[in-house]
């Protein structure tokens with residue numbers, strides 16, 4: 001008997017210390033391990049009064065019950081009555097109590113999707129309320145409330161109103177119908193097209209929960225390098241099944257539209273946007289899609305870019321193409337997101353300038369349901385780019401932001417890189433387009449130019465891996481992208497703090513050290529990959545690892561040597577008036593700042609200037625010395641991250657500790673690889689030594705040049 005009892009004890013202990021594989025993301029709802037706080041939470045939440053019966057209300061209610069059960073360690077009764085310390089949840093439409101609470105002015109400012117979380121009273125009883133004008137607002141409020149508890153905030157005197165600053169908050173999946181994810185490093189696509197529509201993977205539901213918890217309200221299911229087959233009836237049925245799962249969570253489904261679809265699946269001879277038959281085909285297609293998915297969000301389009309078909313194939317322009325699709329979805333309430341990531345094959349122009357050159361003249365020519373989706377920087381999701389000069393330059397056309405959450409150029413899924421500081425750097429950058437204070441964030445939230453539509457998209461880093469994102473810390477990038485789309489004023493520290501507390505624990509020492517590690521990780525990566533404004537020097541095709549020497553790819557601007565222009569004289573791309581003059585696309589204030597080699601911030605120096613190896617930097621070092629210093633300090637930072645993580649071992653479960661630990665070791669090796677390969681290569685031009693005080697490269701440049709990775713993941 002005793003033996004069995006011991007066995008039982010052992011068994012239940014194993015259950016309690018259940019494996020943490022990262023699947024639960026930041027929605028773990030572990031019991032609050034701070035006794036006084038737990039007591040206070042318990043005294044403030046004695047019952048739940050949850051009004052409403054819609055699908056959204058139902059999932060919100062289930063989430064709240066589940067969350068509170070985990071966090072408080074017991075079931076909180078759901079009641080129809082209201083007593084002291086009831087949590088009152090609902091909308092004015094669903095709850096007479098909400099209508100009567102003194103929160104009406106706050107509700108007004110919450111708008112359509114926002115919420116109010118307040119401590120208030122009714123009939124002399126103190127209550128807490130989660131209220132909104134819509135059911136989805138309630139859902140967001142519930143997630144906010146649960147976040148407060150998960151991050152162990154006081155809740156005795158709440159007064160919080162929140163409304164999203166951006167309307168379309170979106171993930172872009174670059175997922176192919178065969179489940180290969182372009183630039184995906186976390187397994188294969190989570191969309192199991194073959195088994196849809198009949199089989200609904202639990203992942204779809206958990207995906208929707210996770211997105212709703214951070215305010216994401218749209219998802220583009222398919223790759224921008226699009227396949228028209230997704231627009232055929234059997235696939236629309238599958239898409240509809242996903243849309244049905246996501247709908248209660250406030251998430252709309254969007255698809256990528258292949259511009260040549262009328263030819264490929266419609267049997268037309270042309271896809272010319274001026275052809276009436278083509279226009280009709282898209283109208284009919286839109287009508288068909290809306291029969292399957294009544295709240296279909298609309299299309300995302302990559303056209304005349306990197307070989308994708310588009311209106312220019314027919315001598316038309318982007319506005320012709322975008323407007324045709326916009327007209328097709330307009331009667332159904334859809335939008336078109338037309339990408340500005342274009343650079344032409346023929347143009348010998350600096351690639352930096354091409355998107356601006358093509359789109360700026362089209363300002364004001366798009367239908368009112370078109371948004372132009374612009375990558376954060378002018379080239380292509382490099383570790384660090386100055387903001388795209390289009391931001392601020394198209395006052396009559398809503399521009400939305402496209403960030404890349406998946407780490408294509410940022411160490412893929414083996415490097416711990418917290419991206420919030422990079423996103424914030426762009427959002428906070430001042431365009432000066434309407435004088436000082438014209439930040440990129442104000443362009444995309446519509447406040448600078450009064451845009452009627454606003455949006456932010458993140459290219460997803462999600463795949464079939466058990467922890468969703470390959471690297472556990474990649475989850476933080478998904479998290480902060482959603483949070484920033486909701487509120488771009490949130491600081492990187494705050495989001496790291498929230499994510500860490502929810503994902504791991506609330507221990508002060510753990511949080512302080514782990515946060516510091518996250519906060520330094522972006523700059524570390526820039527330093528060991530592309531310091532001082534270097535860009536696009538990674539391996540051809542797969543973009544894995546360094547390859548600054550590549551000079552034989554089909555077109556000039558796919559070659560790293562095009563971007564760094566290193567020679568005996570120096571290194572960097574002259575984009576001032578003596579060079580490509582891309583700088584002229586920015587406001588005069590920035591032309592002046594970036595145009596002067598002495599005032600140009602170090603971060604962007606080689607983006608805009610060809611700099612001699614002996615140039616004296618702000619640090620007092622020569623450019624060569626500074627480059628060496630940066631590459632070495634990048635590696636040093638990774639080594640300190642390893643030390644920090646080792647010190648955090650007592651605070652993290654074994655599975656997740658080991659996962660991060662092993663990946664940090666890989667990251668260290670790859671950082672050394674980047675450093676050595678780049679410095680040995682650039683040294684062939686600078687002809688200067690790596691000072692003896694530094695550990696010297698242990699391999700030759702030839703060795704690095706000969707490395708090949710035919711099966712690197714994520715390739716196109």
Ligand code: BDP
Pocket residue numbers: 182183224225302306341380381408716
């Ligand atoms: C590049 C990627 C490529 C994408 C392209 C895009 O390497 O796979 O198709 O961006 O955004 O960075 O269209």
